[in-house]
Amino acid sequence: MSLDQLTIHNVRNLRELRLEAFERTNVIYGANGSGKTSILEAIHLLGMARSFRGTSAKTLISHGEAACVVHGVGTLSSGRGRYSLGVERRLNGELSLKINGEAARTIAELVERLPVQVINADSFSLLTGAPQARRHFLNWGVFHVEHRFFPEWQRFQRCIKQRNSSLRRGKLAGQELQAWTRELARSGSMINEYRQAYFNDLAPLFREIVGRLLPQIGSLELRLRQGWDKRLSYSEALEATLNSDQEKGFTQLGPQRADLKVMVDGHAAADTLSRGQQKLVVCGLKLAQGRLMRALASRSCIYLVDDLPSELDQAHSRRVCDELEAIQAQVFITCVERNDVLRVWPNKGEKLAVFHVEHGLVESELEQSSAPQLQGNNRESQSSHE
Numbered sequence: 001m002s003l004d005q006l007t008i009h010n011v012r013n014l015r016e017l018r019l020e021a022f023e024r025t026n027v028i029y030g031a032n033g034s035g036k037t038s039i040l041e042a043i044h045l046l047g048m049a050r051s052f053r054g055t056s057a058k059t060l061i062s063h064g065e066a067a068c069v070v071h072g073v074g075t076l077s078s079g080r081g082r083y084s085l086g087v088e089r090r091l092n093g094e095l096s097l098k099i100n101g102e103a104a105r106t107i108a109e110l111v112e113r114l115p116v117q118v119i120n121a122d123s124f125s126l127l128t129g130a131p132q133a134r135r136h137f138l139n140w141g142v143f144h145v146e147h148r149f150f151p152e153w154q155r156f157q158r159c160i161k162q163r164n165s166s167l168r169r170g171k172l173a174g175q176e177l178q179a180w181t182r183e184l185a186r187s188g189s190m191i192n193e194y195r196q197a198y199f200n201d202l203a204p205l206f207r208e209i210v211g212r213l214l215p216q217i218g219s220l221e222l223r224l225r226q227g228w229d230k231r232l233s234y235s236e237a238l239e240a241t242l243n244s245d246q247e248k249g250f251t252q253l254g255p256q257r258a259d260l261k262v263m264v265d266g267h268a269a270a271d272t273l274s275r276g277q278q279k280l281v282v283c284g285l286k287l288a289q290g291r292l293m294r295a296l297a298s299r300s301c302i303y304l305v306d307d308l309p310s311e312l313d314q315a316h317s318r319r320v321c322d323e324l325e326a327i328q329a330q331v332f333i334t335c336v337e338r339n340d341v342l343r344v345w346p347n348k349g350e351k352l353a354v355f356h357v358e359h360g361l362v363e364s365e366l367e368q369s370s371a372p373q374l375q376g377n378n379r380e381s382q383s384s385h386e
């Protein structure tokens with residue numbers, strides 16, 4: 001899965017931009033506020049129909065405009081053909097999605113086509129923030145390798161909504177409550193099974209990658225909390241909390257309460273690691289997902305890496321770049337100075353595309369004496385050695 005060209009209209013400070021002839025590795029550099037992150041935001045919008053900053057999608061729309069539009073053309077993994085995607089977000093909340101020129105009904109169809117992973121200065125919050133982000137992380141991974149997961153997840157959401165509504169109606173909903181509890185128990189167990197199987201593959205890969213990123217880290221453990229006492233089946237757990245669920249009016253236990261925890265020498269990584277180490281551990285999680293996706297689904301995701309050097313010294317930045325290169329996924333990576341990334345990217349003789357962003361425009365560097373040969377509009381292409 002790779003992106004070959006991108007057209008951006010009215011995404012933050014990017015009014016009208018066309019980028020093309022991407023390589024596997026794409027370095028985007030420019031001064032603060034020039035629009036580097038906005039390019040990554042545009043790619044994220046194309047793959048997820050939303051911003052990666054957790055802010056409202058409306059903030060993506062350039063001030064004074066009614067809508068933003070991103071269009072991308074790419075190549076499917078293993079040369080399985082080409083695809084085109086289009087996303088339009090309007091200030092009034094309307095969203096329209098297109099896949100190969102046809103209207104798409106759900107964001108999941110988009111996510112399936114263009115899996116994107118973000119590594120940025122906020123990445124450490126995957127460890128330190130609310131469990132919802134970690135569940136989302138887990139679901140993202142399972143979604144891309146287990147095709148039965150998403151329909152089951154939708155069923156589970158329907159069941160829990162119905163059961164909660166039955167719980168709130170008290171005795172009036174007796175039989176209905178039983179029926180929804182049975183359905184929920186079945187669906188929740190399936191969700192847990194899919195997650196567990198995925199987790200079992202993810203955990204060793206994660207340890208292996210973090211072992212390379214942070215060789216001195218100590219004993220590392222990734223734990224999955226399934227959302228109820230693991231000695232019980234989900235059906236037993238629901239039975240045991242029935243009265244309390246009725247009092248509270250909602251289902252307290254289940255996959256909707258699952259969490260991931262990273263432990264280092266028996267302590268929570270979120271409490272003990274430095275900010276840079278946390279970022280590296282999160283890189284380990286995201287890189288492990290990319291590897292697993294390739295191994296289990298023969299597909300690769302696109303990494304959007306915003307300001308890699310922030311929080312990381314050169315040696316650790318280099319290790320992350322080594323891992324990104326080894327995964328053979330397409331990477332869009334931003335930095336302020338041209339050489340911030342080029343000096344740490346592994347030299348395998350492979351071509352890199354380098355883009356210079358200035359005031360929302362991507363400029364050719366043809367006139368600069370040190371610039372390599374220009375091969376396309378707005379683009380220079382060079383060996384990673386330079």
Ligand SMILES: Nc1ncnc2c1ncn2[C@@H]1O[C@H](COP(=O)(O)OP(=O)(O)OP(=O)(O)O)[C@@H](O)[C@H]1O
Pocket residue numbers: 011012013030031032033034035036037038039059060061062063307336
């Ligand atoms: N909705 C919007 N409309 C117009 N401009 C916006 C909007 N939202 C943000 N901007 C501006 O877009 C510019 C580019 O922001 P962006 O985050 O892409 O910069 P950047 O190159 O990544 O900078 P940095 O190196 O500081 O992270 C900023 O000046 C920002 O204020």
